Amino acid sequence: MSYFTLAPNPHNSGADSPGSSVFDLPTQPGQPQTTPKGAAGQSTEILSSASQAKTSFVVISGGTGCNAICSAFGQAACYILPVSDDGGSSSEIIRVLGGPSIGDIRSRLVRLIPPTDAASPLDAIRNLLAYRLPAGSSEREARDEWRDIVEGRSNLWSGIPNDRKEMIRGFLVYFESEILKRAHKNFSFVNGSIGNYFLSAAQAFFRSLPSAIFLFSSITNSQANILPVIVTNHTVTIAAELENGERLVGQCEISHPVRQAPRIDISTESEPGSPVDPLDGTIPRSRNVLFQAEGKNQYEPLNSRITRLFYINAYGNEIHPSPNPDYIASLSRYDVLVYSCGSLWTSIIPCLALKGVANAIARSRSFKAKVLLLNSVNDRETDGYSAVDYIRTIAQTLNDGHHAHTYGGLSKADTTYPVSAFITHLVYLKGTGVEVDIPSITALGVRCVEVDGCIYDEAKPPRFDTTSVTHAIRDILDTIRDE
Numbered sequence: 344m345s346y347f348t349l350a351p352n353p354h355n356s357g358a359d360s361p362g363s364s365v366f367d368l369p370t371q372p373g374q375p376q377t378t379p380k381g382a383a384g385q386s387t388e389i390l391s392s393a394s395q396a397k398t399s400f401v402v403i404s405g406g407t408g409c410n411a412i413c414s415a416f417g418q419a420a421c422y423i424l425p426v427s428d429d430g431g432s433s434s435e436i437i438r439v440l441g442g443p444s445i446g447d448i449r450s451r452l453v454r455l456i457p458p459t460d461a462a463s464p465l466d467a468i469r470n471l472l473a474y475r476l477p478a479g480s481s482e483r484e485a486r487d488e489w490r491d492i493v494e495g496r497s498n499l500w501s502g503i504p505n506d507r508k509e510m511i512r513g514f515l516v517y518f519e520s521e522i523l524k525r526a527h528k529n530f531s532f533v534n535g536s537i538g539n540y541f542l543s544a545a546q547a548f549f550r551s552l553p554s555a556i557f558l559f560s561s562i563t564n565s566q567a568n569i570l571p572v573i574v575t576n577h578t579v580t581i582a583a584e585l586e587n588g589e590r591l592v593g594q595c596e597i598s599h600p601v602r603q604a605p606r607i608d609i610s611t612e613s614e615p616g617s618p619v620d621p622l623d624g625t626i627p628r629s630r631n632v633l634f635q636a637e638g639k640n641q642y643e644p645l646n647s648r649i650t651r652l653f654y655i656n657a658y659g660n661e662i663h664p665s666p667n668p669d670y671i672a673s674l675s676r677y678d679v680l681v682y683s684c685g686s687l688w689t690s691i692i693p694c695l696a697l698k699g700v701a702n703a704i705a706r707s708r709s710f711k712a713k714v715l716l717l718n719s720v721n722d723r724e725t726d727g728y729s730a731v732d733y734i735r736t737i738a739q740t741l742n743d744g745h746h747a748h749t750y751g752g753l754s755k756a757d758t759t760y761p762v763s764a765f766i767t768h769l770v771y772l773k774g775t776g777v778e779v780d781i782p783s784i785t786a787l788g789v790r791c792v793e794v795d796g797c798i799y800d801e802a803k804p805p806r807f808d809t810t811s812v813t814h815a816i817r818d819i820l821d822t823i824r825d826e
Contacts, residue, residue: 463502719807
C-alpha cells in the first residue's frame, strides 16, 4: 500500500463509517482546498466565493474570539494559537501535571470537526470531546461522573464505535493514572473538559504537543492545521508590564483576575530559590480558575496601560522562547495574514512577541494582505483604546521583538519596520464601540474597511460573523486585484 493511500478520501470522509479513522492522515493545507458543499453554518454564497478565490490564510488568534468566524477561512487556513492560557480547566491541569496550556487548542480542534449528521459516530465523538463536567457540582459528584466516563459506562460513549472508544478511553485512563501519581495535589474535576484531558494525556504520552494535535485531528476526521506558537513540554507563562511599573503574571491576572494568592514573583535575582516540585518539576499553582466568558464585559480596569508583554520561566525570570518553526514557515506560504478579533494582549500579542516573527511577516512575499479584525468593544486589557492604539500595539510589539540586544559594547544596525509592513488593512464593524480615526489610520499606511456585523443584542455592539469577514476579505482582495 502506498503511503499516500492513507489520506482521507475526499468523496468519503469516513465520518459515518464504523471503522476507525485513527490512521487517516489529516491533510495539512499548505495549498488552498475547496470547502465541502453544504457545510453547516455556511451560506452558498460564502462557499462559492471561498472556493473560487482559493485563498489561503494564516490566522493568529486566541481560543474563543475566532471560533465564530472559522468558516470564513475555509479549509485552506493555518491557525496559530498561544499556549499560555492559565484559566478554566487548563489551570488545574497545569497546576497538577504541568505542561503547556492546551485549552485554546482544544477549543479550536473541536470547532473544526467537520459537520455531520446528528446520529453519526463523528457527532458522538464531538459531543464527548466537547463535554465539560458541571461547574456547579460538588467535587464528589464531578469525580463520580468522571469515573463513569473513564470506565466506559457514561451515555457519552453511546454511538462511538468500539475501536475509537477504546483508543480515546485509553488516553483518558492514562490521564487518570498521571493524576493518581500526584494524588497529594488533590486534582479537582469540577468544570473539567474531557477534550482537555484527552489532549493533555496525548501530549504527555508522546511528549509532543504537535503529535497530540495530530491524533485529535485524526480521530475526528478534521482537516484542521493548528500550530501552537511555541513547541514545548513545559508550562508557558506570560507577564505584562504596565506604564506605572507594575507587573502582572499570567493570562488570568492580566485579562480577568480571580482573587487568590500570587503564584510566581517576577525575580530580579540571578539565582533565586528553586520552585521545583520533586515529582514532576513544576511549581505549585493556583486551583482551578472558574471563568465565565460573559463576565468579561464587567471588569476592573488596570491601574495603567500595558506597555509590553513578555514570557517568564518558573523562577520568574524573563525568557525569550523560540517560536514554532512551522509557524515561521507558514508566514511565507499563505495568501492572507489575519489578526483575529479577541483579546489583544493575551491572545494576539503572545504570538507576536517572539524573535523572528517580525522579519517573517514584514518580508513575506506570499501575503497579498495583512488584515486586523478590530474588536467592536474594549475589555480590561484595552480599556480606552482606539483603533490606532490596537495598530500601534501590534507594530511596536513586532518591532521590539525584532531588535537584537547588544553585548560588550558592540552595536548592530536594526531595521524598524513601518506599520504597513505588519498591517495593510483594518476591518471594523459599522456601529463599533471602538473609535476609528480613518485619517490617522490612513496616515499609517493602513486602509480601513467597514462592514456590517451581526447584532445579537440591540443594546450591545455588533460582532463579526462568517458573512461579515468573508465579505471584508473578498472586498480587500478584489481591490488589490484591480490595482
